Amino acid sequence: MNAESLFIGPQLIGIILLAVGFIQKRFPPKSINAFYGYRMPSSMKTQQTWDTANRYSAILMIKIGIVLIVTGVALSATLGVLNIKNDLRVGISAIILMATSIISCILLIVLTEKHLSKKFDT
Template sequence: MGFWIYMLFVASIIPLLMVGFGAYFRKNAPKEINPYFGYRTKRSMRNQETWQYAHKHCGRLWFVIGLIMLLLSYALMVVMLLTLNRDSTTVGTYGGIICGIQCVILIASCFPTEFALKKKFDTEK
């Protein structure tokens, strides 16, 4: 049971980070374009307007996706506890799969922001 609680904590890290940074970026994009902190892509760092827009868009997206992932991760971990074998190998394997899926979703969540930036700011036809 102790390892299951640990894996529940681990499975909540990425969603909680997404919710936290999403809430922050929605309202407070970093003031200046910088190579250290923020949503940094070639398109988002083009100018101050794209920088602000990218953070607001990404922040909204991460906040919503993070909440959904957090709820789904908790639900999957509880279902796993109630229905599957509770040994540490099973819990670790399924917890790792959940974390892997979360990483894929985190990376994939950049595409809608890039498409929105392209649609709004790319005038080259």
């Protein structure tokens, strides 16, 4: 396993989600805006939904980030142990990176929207 394989794949998305989650948790957006925070129509209805959505999504980003980092490192180690040509390994890593990016975003939105609908009957 080489050094660059430690940062390609799900762990890259995990590191980004972890960093963004910590930043959003430490410096939550104070008011509804179009630039920073969890910006979906349901979260922008009232200040209370905005605060709840941003608090919940920050914690969720941290949790998803940790899971992706751990699984990404394990996956990189597995791909490194397998006797796969480097070109194929890079292709597999790229596909996994795209898939985990999409799945993470969908999961974040779905779970945050469910939380808001339970809490506010939207």
